[in-house]
Amino acid sequence: MxxxxxxxxxxxxxxxxxxxxxxxxxxxxxxxxxxxxxxxxxxxxxxxxxxxxVYENSTLRIKNLVIESDKISSDFENMKIIFFADIQMDYFYTKNRKKIRKTVNFINQEKPDVILFGGDYINKARGTEAVFEELKLLKAEKGIYSVYGNHDYYDYKKITSRLKDLGIHILKNDSIKLVTENGSIVIAGIDDYLRGEPDVEKALGNSGGNFTVLLCHNPDYFEIMPKESKEKADIILSGHTHGGQLNLFGFAPFVPSRYGSKYRYGLKETENGRIYISSGLGGVVFPMRFMAKPEIVNLILRKKRIPDNRK
Ligand SMILES: [Fe+2]
CATH class of the missing domain: 1.20.5 (Single alpha-helices involved in coiled-coils or other helix-helix interfaces)
Incomplete structure (x- = not known):
């Protein structure tokens, strides 16, 4: 109700x-x-x-997101982790395709160990073939991990099949553990809030005491996420809102969220959890953005060190 x-x-x-x-x-x-x-x-x-x-929509910003935790080992401090979301392939085919190629080239030049994708490969089913033609060039030493976005349900079967063909791991209320010689982290993902059946307890079931990254396409889910799950996930990564897409100095009338601008963009930290909402790459209706630059996120993990005077 x-x-x-x-x-x-x-x-x-x-x-x-x-x-x-x-x-x-x-x-x-x-x-x-x-x-x-x-x-x-x-x-x-x-x-x-x-x-x-139209020009701003074609740009690409790199956002460095530093997350500190005492659960992070040195192996993961040196790991290159890239997160991006919301390709939204659709109407303006060639332009959007160029933008994806530029993004894929940029990410590959960074030589990432891990790539995380936050959902919405397409806007409508007619974008599926083209988007995966471009994404097949994407490379990451330790794998590519993805959740579904609401728009991916327009062509769910084909998208699932293409993700499997490309060896992209689908985290649908599921998780994987990345293990190195001196530590491990968990990457978990939940199904889409609007069109899927998210089960965050199941997704975080195997996180144990590991540092955990949770992929959650729609940030609105953060509002109803149980407190225990927020605490288990050390950082939640979302997209979906496109940074508002068309903004005027903070006035953003078209944020696709039932909480207005609350989850429009950026890092939000509460008593129980923290969530980063990326502005993503694409958008809806028109290939335009204003004061909401497209971005990819360079996730930098840092071990939280106890200050000398508190040892
Ligand atoms: Fe979405």
């Missing part, structure tokens, strides 16, 4: 934002129509916005 009410609230809020946006747009258009100068300025502003937003 609570879920239905919050969805209704979200739709009403989006509708209000849309009405405000249309009013501002038509108002400015009407004012500018009365004066050639203002009409010209308004047109230039709109065109500039679109050009910049």
């Amino acid at each position: 609570k879920r239905i009410n919050s969805r209704k609230r979200l739709k009403i809020r989006e509708l209000i934002y849309l009405i405000i946006g249309v009013c501002i747009f038509t108002g400015l258009l009407f004012i500018s129509m009365k004066n050639v100068f203002w009409f010209g300025a308004y047109t230039v502003l709109c065109i500039s916005f679109v050009i910049y937003a």
Whole structure:
């Protein structure tokens, strides 16, 4: 019941934002129509916005995310772990494909030991073949691990088959342990919150006392995740919200979350857990982003050291 009410609230809020946006747009258009100068300025502003937003969508930012824990051994401090999410392959085929190629090349140049993918390979099923044509070049010494996103359910069978063909490990309420000579970490993943059947207790069942990374496509799940699971997962990695995709200095009307901007982007730390929400690579509807640059995440694990004065 609570879920239905919050969805209704979200739709009403989006509708209000849309009405405000249309009013501002038509108002400015009407004012500018009365004066050639203002009409010209308004047109230039709109065109500039679109050009910049298309350009920003084609950029790629590298985000260094440092996570400290006393469970991390030196082997993992030196490990290169790359996380990315939300390719959203779909309508604007060639451009999106170029962007994926650029991302794959960049990741390969980094020579990662581990690659983590946070879900949403596609927007719609017509993107499946193309996205896996590009991803087949992706390499990681110790494996590629992935969860499903809500959009992946549009072509679930084919995506599952392609992931298996490429040797990408699917973590659907499951986990794996990466073991080195002097330690281990666990990588766990849950099924999508909107379209799948997430079972976080099952996913974290074998984490033991190891440092654990949990892949969780939709950050909204963090709201209802049991306290014990939040504590077991040392870092939760999410995507889905695209950093809001189109923002204006923090005003983000199109975040696909029932909690508004709360899980739009970045590292959120609470008493019981911490979650990083990546802005991902792609988006929906238009190939545009504004103040929400696409990114890949360089996950840097550091051993938490006790300060000398507390030894
Ligand atoms: Fe998603």
